Amino acid sequence: MQDATKKLDTIAIENFRKYLRIPSVHPNVNYDDCVSFLRDYSKDLEISFNVYECQVKKPMVVLSWLGKEPNLPSVMLNSHMDVVPVIESNWVHKPFDADIDENGNVYARGAQDVKSLGIQYLEAIRRLKAEYYQPRRTVHVTFAPDEEVGGVLGMKLFVKSEHFRDLDVGFALDEGIPGETEYWVYNAEKTTKRVVVHCEGQGGHGSLLIDDTAGEKVSRFLTKFYAFRKDEKAKGDDAISVNLTIMQGGVQNNVIPSEFVLTFDTRLPPTADAKAFKEKINQWCDESGDGVWIEDFGDLALAPITNLDNNLFWLAFKKTVEEMKIPLKVLVLNASSDAVHLRGAGVSTLGFCPHLNTPNRAHRDNEYLNIDVLIHGIEAFCKIIPAISNV
Known part of the structure; x- marks a missing residue:
């Protein structure tokens, strides 16, 4: 059993580093290598793969794990493929080499924001499938373009499309900010x-x-x-x-x-x-x-809030984290994310990254994530995904 777990950890780390080595960096991002990487991933996991372009060269990638009751509203696990620019001379390690130091820290742009999250979703599914688990609701793992520039040609267009309506999303998880000794979850953003x-x-x-x-x-x-x-x-x-x-x-x-x-x-x-x-x-x-x-900046329509009162998905999420004995704090996200577009489309959405004891280095030089934190997040999603997909 220990050898099997170690093998799964190795696969996860290799896939994480492989994804980080794809320089999907602004400006003028070419997403082709990300799409190819995720297509191969879907074959490996034996889950379905689709690409939708609401705007040319702005692919929304959707990997779908069929549920036992596919007519129920689905669960979406969202992250984004694009990363912000780098000043390479400021980095100790090259920002797209995904080097690992002696402490197990993987250095690369996107290590925290937010390629780690997409890998954690998919590697949790690998482990759950290895145990012959099948979710009640269909789970869609989505990889969005252009989140770092507001998602205007990505998620904002996608939620208005027939493709999105066909997914019938009832609940979504999106990115958040790492906590220190507790999980931070976001039900709204500024x-x-x-x-x-x-x-x-x-x-x-x-x-x-x-x-x-x-x-x-x-x-x-x-x-x-x-x-x-x-x-x-x-x-x-x-x-x-x-x-x-x-x-x-x-x-x-x-x-x-x-x-x-x-x-x-x-x-x-x-x-x-x-x-x-x-x-x-x-x-x-x-x-x-x-x-x-x-200058006129128009009406100030504030971002929608995900109501947590009697929200069965939130209650399932919360109960699972409490059983993991990890403190949980609900916050408003200072930054912006694709969650705002999902909430605007009426989808109950929480922002969350299971990255404990991780100094926030998103958008900063020498961004990194420790491999133990990566694996912890995969193990956390092995509990969270069944909880929210079985609601």
Whole structure:
């Protein structure tokens, strides 16, 4: 039995590293090698394989494990194939070599975000099938394109398609953020909104102390902005996160520009008053002086929430984790994921990665995942998948 488990672990680690070596990196991702890899995977596991393109060159890959009662709404296990860019010179190990160090850490872009999750789903299915287990509901393991750029040409289109309707998804798991000594599960996420503020003023020669300059208005606006940020920071998970990310303006050192443009990344939790937030920004503009104005960013429709009250899938998930004696915490995801599109389509969705004791290095240099953490997640899904698919 121990030898059989060790063999399964070896297969999982090899497949994980093989997947990580596919440079499905932005910009201009070519997904062909991912599709070929997953097609071979489906043959190995003896589960069905389909590819749907709602947009050319943006494949949605679906591996399906038939349930004993296929007429019941299915379960979807989602992850994404694409990864964010790298600055290779900042990495100790090459970002697409999937090197393993002496501590068992596998270094590669996508090790945490989120190729590990797709491998954990599939390797859990391998182990369950080896025990001749068959789920009650059909389980679809999906691999989405372009999640790292908002899923606009990926999951957002797919959930509107006939292909998605044919899957009849009743519940989904998607990615989350690793916890330290507890599992973090996400039933909602913050709504991301780009805010662009123009500060117009008097231009002139750089030697003059003229009034009403664009820079003075930038200073007044940022003072209000960062005071708000400080207050929000104290709220914890319910905070509206606001960060200045781009500053534009100026042509030459001795010329006072007539305009600066500020771009902010803002993220609102589902509990936020979106209308009040927009009115507050307009008020800051008015108080910062004439010629300070915000580009129209439309209505702020907050992301939907997965209701956990009397949710049988959640109760099955929760009961299973409690039996594993791992603490569980429900949070709102600060970042964005494909879960927002699934929830928007009416699918009850939780974000979750079973990566304990893992410092979050998603989108950072030297991203890695330990092989013991990879295997732990596979073993966790060997319990979680039967629980949610048998609801």
